[in-house]
Amino acid sequence: MTNRTHLELPEAFAALGLDNTILLALAEIHFREPSEIQKRLIPVALRGVDVIGQARTGTGKTAAFGLPILQRMDHGQAFQTLVVVPTRELAVQVEAELLRFAKHTALRLQVVYGGQKVTHDLKLLERQPHLVVGTPGRIIDLNERGALPLYNMKFVVCDEVDRMFDIGFRDDVRKILTACVAPHQTILVSATINDDIERLVAKHTVNPERIFTSTNQETLTNPEAIQYFVGVQPWDKQRALHLLLKQENPKLAIIFCRTKRSVDKVAASLSAHGINASPIHGDLLQAKRERVMRGFRTGKINVLVATDLASRGIDVHEVTHIINYDVPEEAEVYVHRVGRTARMGATGRAFTFVSPGQAQLQTEIEKLINHLLEDYKIAGFVPTPEPGRGHGFDQHRSSAGSADRVDPRDTAGHSVTPAGPGAASAVDTTVYSPTSFTAASAESKPRPLSGRFPTRRRR
């Protein structure tokens, strides 16, 4: 048990207006200095006004919205605070984090999310929690069953709003906010803020204070993360990945793929090469996902192969490497992925595989983060000629892997130079047709790329 008398309460947090019940909990978990978003958001939220916080993932935003709310909550009212998050993993993590902060209060916290039996949640909600963290679909379901009343909420938080919108929860979020009819404080947190989010802000907040920790695009991705691109043909990606992992020998790495099928394939090929990798995506049973996450958190699994949705909110310290096996089709997604590494001041390395036809996607990313990705050559990597060239599409597809399926148009009329380690530049100076990808799941909806992309400008 912690000896309270020897614990020094963190003065820097006290200066923000937090009281001893919270400060003691912070002292016990060794929070000494508030992060930037905490410094700026906590005093504002303690005043009870609505807040829009723009902060990238891993910057301590859970404490930024959680601490002031936990301090201001009334112990006498059940169903008083609602925290809406995009995914189950994030729901579990946010609840765990809030439980640590609320340790010396008598507040009851509960997490609810899809993927487990609704009867399980119904039972838990009979405990009349003060605060509920949950995913949008399950919140609505429980509300409609009368088990999770929203009408009297006093504090409503939407975390990672941009992500919720990206994955199709826009209407659910609106519905939830509309159901919170009592006067309440609203805190919206998002890594990026677009017009869609602005409309939500206009409709569901009152004179909100805006706190932007990333107004300068340079800070949108972690400056501590060194970010590279690797020019590689689709059919060479698995080999390039094996080599890169061997050379980098990451302590903890997340590899992002576009589809669940691609996640499974890549994870299986890594395991077959003796790399300690596990897949994580929405088709896995919740228990299995939790087991994988536990393994990753405790270092039993070094490499997580994930879809964007499944990886959202993964809060694991010391993720040393991010590898974008499939380049994200939206620049914002890149920011979220790379936000998994170099958290809270640690360093990290991020590699993005870019195939011919994807130069425009890379440029979009670079424009958003206002930073050029460094050209990385994997030592000893020798690109191979396109397999099965001239022998039909099926052969081509099987060698490229499902997520890397190449549009038959791509194979027509182009000669891809089988080159040495400097091949990336050969690739980049040729004009290619775009690559299109297999639409494999609702979780990841590849946008077919159409038209020709301009050749990437060399630097």
Ligand code: AMP
């Ligand atoms: P978050 O952005 O809320 O997911 O936080 C990222 C990680 O940083 C979590 O593991 C937090 O426990 C940790 N963290 C947040 N704020 C602080 C702080 N002021 N001092 C130390 N660790 C922190």
